[in-house]
Amino acid sequence: MPANAFNGRTDYGIGIGLRVPHYAHILERKPVVDWFEIISENFMCGGGRPLEVLDRILEQYRVVQHGVSLYFGSADKPDREHLKRLKALVKRTKTPWISDHLCWGSVDGTYTHDLLPMPYTHAAAKRTAEKIRQVRDYLEVPICVENVSSYAEFHASEMTEWEFLTEVVERADCGILLDVNNIYVSSKNHAFNPYDYLNGVPHHRVGQMHIAGHTKFEKYILDTHDHPVLDPVWQLYAHATRLCGVTATLLEWDDRIPSFNEVHDEALKANTFIAEAHLRQAYGGQASTVVKAKAAQRQPRARRARAS
Amino acid sequence: MPARLDSTSDLRSFQRLMKDAVVRPLGPGYRMQKRWRDGRPMADVAAGFVRPNDRLTAFERLEIYNRMYWFRIIDSFHEDCPGLRAVLGDRKFDRLAVAYLTKHPSRSFTLRNLCSHLEEFIRAEPRWTAPHTALAREVARFEWAQTMGFDEAARPVAQPADFARTEPGRLRLSLQPYITLLELAYPVDRFVIAVKKRDTLRAEASNATTSGPTAARKRRVARPRRERCWVAVHRVDNVLYYKRLEPAAYRILAALRDGQTLARAVMAGGRGVTPAQVQDWFALWAKLGWLCRRK
Numbered sequence: 001m002p003a004n005a006f007n008g009r010t011d012y013g014i015g016i017g018l019r020v021p022h023y024a025h026i027l028e029r030k031p032v033v034d035w036f037e038i039i040s041e042n043f044m045c046g047g048g049r050p051l052e053v054l055d056r057i058l059e060q061y062r063v064v065q066h067g068v069s070l071y072f073g074s075a076d077k078p079d080r081e082h083l084k085r086l087k088a089l090v091k092r093t094k095t096p097w098i099s100d101h102l103c104w105g106s107v108d109g110t111y112t113h114d115l116l117p118m119p120y121t122h123a124a125a126k127r128t129a130e131k132i133r134q135v136r137d138y139l140e141v142p143i144c145v146e147n148v149s150s151y152a153e154f155h156a157s158e159m160t161e162w163e164f165l166t167e168v169v170e171r172a173d174c175g176i177l178l179d180v181n182n183i184y185v186s187s188k189n190h191a192f193n194p195y196d197y198l199n200g201v202p203h204h205r206v207g208q209m210h211i212a213g214h215t216k217f218e219k220y221i222l223d224t225h226d227h228p229v230l231d232p233v234w235q236l237y238a239h240a241t242r243l244c245g246v247t248a249t250l251l252e253w254d255d256r257i258p259s260f261n262e263v264h265d266e267a268l269k270a271n272t273f274i275a276e277a278h279l280r281q282a283y284g285g286q287a288s289t290v291v292k293a294k295a296a297q298r299q300p301r302a303r304r305a306r307a308s
Numbered sequence: 309m310p311a312r313l314d315s316t317s318d319l320r321s322f323q324r325l326m327k328d329a330v331v332r333p334l335g336p337g338y339r340m341q342k343r344w345r346d347g348r349p350m351a352d353v354a355a356g357f358v359r360p361n362d363r364l365t366a367f368e369r370l371e372i373y374n375r376m377y378w379f380r381i382i383d384s385f386h387e388d389c390p391g392l393r394a395v396l397g398d399r400k401f402d403r404l405a406v407a408y409l410t411k412h413p414s415r416s417f418t419l420r421n422l423c424s425h426l427e428e429f430i431r432a433e434p435r436w437t438a439p440h441t442a443l444a445r446e447v448a449r450f451e452w453a454q455t456m457g458f459d460e461a462a463r464p465v466a467q468p469a470d471f472a473r474t475e476p477g478r479l480r481l482s483l484q485p486y487i488t489l490l491e492l493a494y495p496v497d498r499f500v501i502a503v504k505k506r507d508t509l510r511a512e513a514s515n516a517t518t519s520g521p522t523a524a525r526k527r528r529v530a531r532p533r534r535e536r537c538w539v540a541v542h543r544v545d546n547v548l549y550y551k552r553l554e555p556a557a558y559r560i561l562a563a564l565r566d567g568q569t570l571a572r573a574v575m576a577g578g579r580g581v582t583p584a585q586v587q588d589w590f591a592l593w594a595k596l597g598w599l600c601r602r603k
């Protein structure tokens with residue numbers, strides 16, 4: 001299902017996050033990139049350099065908006081001023097869908113600027129779905145909600161995280177931004193099988209995927225986005241692609257950001273798994289042998305395209 | 309907090325409790341405080357709503373969020389206020405940050421607005437910045453002006469036709485929202501430039517070598533001596549600038565900003581101002597696009 005109602009029936013391929021250290025490279029060299037994901041909040045300002053850069057990017061590239069502060073899971077009502085600014089940005093970027101997280105982070109108007117985990121209860125699912133519907137009706141753009149990585153679980157929870165995610169998206173009739181790195185991080189922190197998670201969500205609702213790197217500490221794993229994608233996460237991504245079909249995929253690299261080419265090359269590794277998913281349909285069980293040969297051919301081509 | 313969360317109101321109670329725990333200042337060693345605000349052991353409070361696992365207690369799991377909150381928010385504070393940090397030194401600056409952010413936690417979806425009440429806080433609670441409160445206030449105002457200058461909206465520039473259409477006694481213009489006028493007792497503009505220069509050198513030095521502290525890293529920027537000045541923090545082609553103003557020019561601009569008519573604003577310049585000076589200033593401000601129509 002490359003294109004579905006939750007990603008505006010687009011087929012966007014592999015994107016990377018638009019980050020400040022790469023601005024000069026992108027604007028001067030105009031590398032070939034399928035699409036950029038922007039953090040909406042960084043461009044919800046009145047003017048100045050952020051919007052100038054954005055407009056120049058929009059002349060050349062497809063952009064999808066990803067938010068970090070809608071807090072669908074907060075008990076607070078959506079903030080009208082916030083939504084007004086967000087809608088203005090949606091009009092500017094013509095993003096085919098927007099994403100934000102299945103989490104909370106503010107209460108009574110005070111913001112933690114964190115993506116805090118939800119208590120997985122039916123009442124919370126109902127409230128969260130209601131808010132997603134309200135926001136979508138106002139913004140008039142499809143919404144994908146992203147699973148977050150977490151470090152705590154709550155006594156009040158009545159179900160697993162993937163059951164909660166399913167209940168929310170079914171009630172809201174919205175899409176999923178499946179972050180496979182977050183699933184991996186949380187599976188280690190909360191001792192569940194990440195494949196149960198992947199198998200348990202409604203695959204037809206997945207409109208986008210995230211891949212990223214993380215950091216292992218002695219007693220838990222932190223979602224740091226400052227490394228290449230680790231092998232178990234690629235394996236999960238391959239499985240997710242088998243289940244959901246080839247889906248718009250985005251590499252997140254937010255800290256200790258290396259060169260543009262390094263980030264883009266890491267993202268393009270997803271092509272190996274995407275090719276495998278395509279070939280699986282065509283060749284069935286022989287796919288993995290064929291895909292290795294194909295993948296070897298693909299990498300140099302991607303590099304040439306960038307230089308031109 | 310209710311044991312079961314059966315309604316939005318229960319969810320709100322849960323979120324209030326967790327938010328209060330997450331934004332509470334850290335204790336010694338950047339660890340979560342051992343006691344809750346009512347004196348109960350924090351371990352009991354955490355265990356009341358957070359599940360432990362085989363590696364971490366409820367306290368330790370909640371502490372991850374408490375620490376992440378402060379590291380993130382202090383980081384943002386450091387990024388926005390390098391000048392204030394240079395005035396106060398690291399330890400004093402961090403104490404101010406915690407006191408300020410405890411009293412004024414973020415009320416905005418964006419961290420960009422984190423320091424919007426900082427100058428007001430320094431004025432209300434001078435003990436955090438004494439004996440440098442006067443300078444600290446000005447640097448805080450200046451650094452907030454930079455935030456505004458960077459990405460605040462620009463409005464349509466006033467055109468010659470606007471001047472022609474309305475007589476000066478009735479014409480009210482406005483300053484671009486991204487411009488801040490500052491009347492200062494210290495040359496804060498030069499001080500902030502010196503701090504930025506030092507930090508750029510420091511960044512270059514730390515890229516070049518991974519060994520011990522360099523001279524650039526250790527260097528302190530001296531606090532400025534008193535010297536009155538008038539500055540506009542503004543932007544041209546989306547690049548931030550600080551422009552020194554003559555006192556009379558400052559007074560005219562401030563009057564326009566405050567909604568005075570063009571005629572009254574020019575009078576606010578004072579007696580010593582010649583028509584030729586006024587003409588030159590307006591020509592420059594028109595070129596820089598500083599003047600716009602009132603909303």
Ligand SMILES: [Fe+2]
Nearest residue numbers: 146179210252
């Ligand atoms: Fe993500």
